[in-house]
Amino acid sequence: MDAIFKRISVRKYESRPVEPEKVERLLRAAMAAPSARNQQPWEFYVVTDRETIRELAGCSPYASFLPEAPLAIVPCYRKEGLTAPSYAEIDMSIATENLLLEAADLGLGACWMGIAPVRERMDAVNAVLGNPDGLEAFALVSCGYPAEERPQQDRYEESRIHWIPEKK
Numbered sequence: 001m002d003a004i005f006k007r008i009s010v011r012k013y014e015s016r017p018v019e020p021e022k023v024e025r026l027l028r029a030a031m032a033a034p035s036a037r038n039q040q041p042w043e044f045y046v047v048t049d050r051e052t053i054r055e056l057a058g059c060s061p062y063a064s065f066l067p068e069a070p071l072a073i074v075p076c077y078r079k080e081g082l083t084a085p086s087y088a089e090i091d092m093s094i095a096t097e098n099l100l101l102e103a104a105d106l107g108l109g110a111c112w113m114g115i116a117p118v119r120e121r122m123d124a125v126n127a128v129l130g131n132p133d134g135l136e137a138f139a140l141v142s143c144g145y146p147a148e149e150r151p152q153q154d155r156y157e158e159s160r161i162h163w164i165p166e167k168k
């Protein structure tokens, strides 16, 4: 799949906005993800308001580039009513990766900024968004048309693959 092998973390963006139909496509990709017992714990905030994006950037020491992005998406997850709650963050990881891959496929750039499982960052994002008690911030994702280009790093390492021989 082409998008898997061209996706990189993009941290520099053009100022032009991302079209609403592309934003919808990103969210459709995220929600197409598999989840434990198909519990779909996700909720997504779509943020273009500059002040809110700046406040979100202040929630992590590793999000200084976020205010330059025209768009931030904040995947969050519900804690209540789940049939496999201990899998919620795993489900959210898959949904977030789907979103990044779709962004690459659409010619957009994106970067995942880790929020969960770091409690202070989760609390900070929850406070910015006014999340109710049962809703947890999972990550920040910056998105926009890329203003940087580079080939993906080749991380394939044959030595990490361990074939188990067939038992006779």
Ligand SMILES: Cc1cc2nc3c(=O)[nH]c(=O)nc-3n(C[C@H](O)[C@H](O)[C@H](O)COP(=O)(O)O)c2cc1C
Binding pocket: 007, 008, 009, 010, 011, 060, 062, 063, 111, 112, 113, 114, 115, 153
């Ligand atoms: C769980 C997770 C958390 C991450 N958090 C940050 C972050 O806070 N800030 C950032 O700039 N990049 C963050 N990244 C992006 C990684 O730094 C990046 O994926 C890694 O360096 C490999 O580069 P690539 O995405 O271009 O292949 C995160 C990625 C993941 C999967």
